[in-house]
Amino acid sequence: MTLEHIGKPSRDRHLIRYFLNGQFLRFALVGLSNFLVSFGVFQLCLLGLAPSQMKIPSSQFISYSAGILWSFLWNRHVTFASAGPVARQAARFLLLQVIFLAASTVLITVGVQRARLAPTVAWFLVMTIITVANFVLSRQWVFK
Numbered sequence: 001m002t003l004e005h006i007g008k009p010s011r012d013r014h015l016i017r018y019f020l021n022g023q024f025l026r027f028a029l030v031g032l033s034n035f036l037v038s039f040g041v042f043q044l045c046l047l048g049l050a051p052s053q054m055k056i057p058s059s060q061f062i063s064y065s066a067g068i069l070w071s072f073l074w075n076r077h078v079t080f081a082s083a084g085p086v087a088r089q090a091a092r093f094l095l096l097q098v099i100f101l102a103a104s105t106v107l108i109t110v111g112v113q114r115a116r117l118a119p120t121v122a123w124f125l126v127m128t129i130i131t132v133a134n135f136v137l138s139r140q141w142v143f144k
Helices: 011-020 022-048 055-079 086-113 119-142
Strands: none
Touching (some): 022 055, 055 086, 055 119, 086 119
């Protein structure tokens, strides 16, 4: 580090402020509640759906769909406090979530069927990555 960097905000400090400000904390709380809703629905589906090769993807589809509605309402009003056009934001949010749904369903299924991970382990791994991507794109594109 040279002397010219002293007193200037670094890119790292900016990134830390970006993730640690109140908005990210609100996102994390909404995410926690969304986790409880979608994980609970996922577990109920695993218990309630008949055994088949479609059980895992069907469980993820149903649980993720429940999470989409929950997440949109809470993120729009609590996390991003958006007053933008609801229809545009809903369409963008839905498009983003459909992409994440497809990606997560494929990745969880591959994790279970090919990597022999337990469904819950595969779900946790995949949904961690999806959550971070969801925050960044929701903040920069959906609710901007």
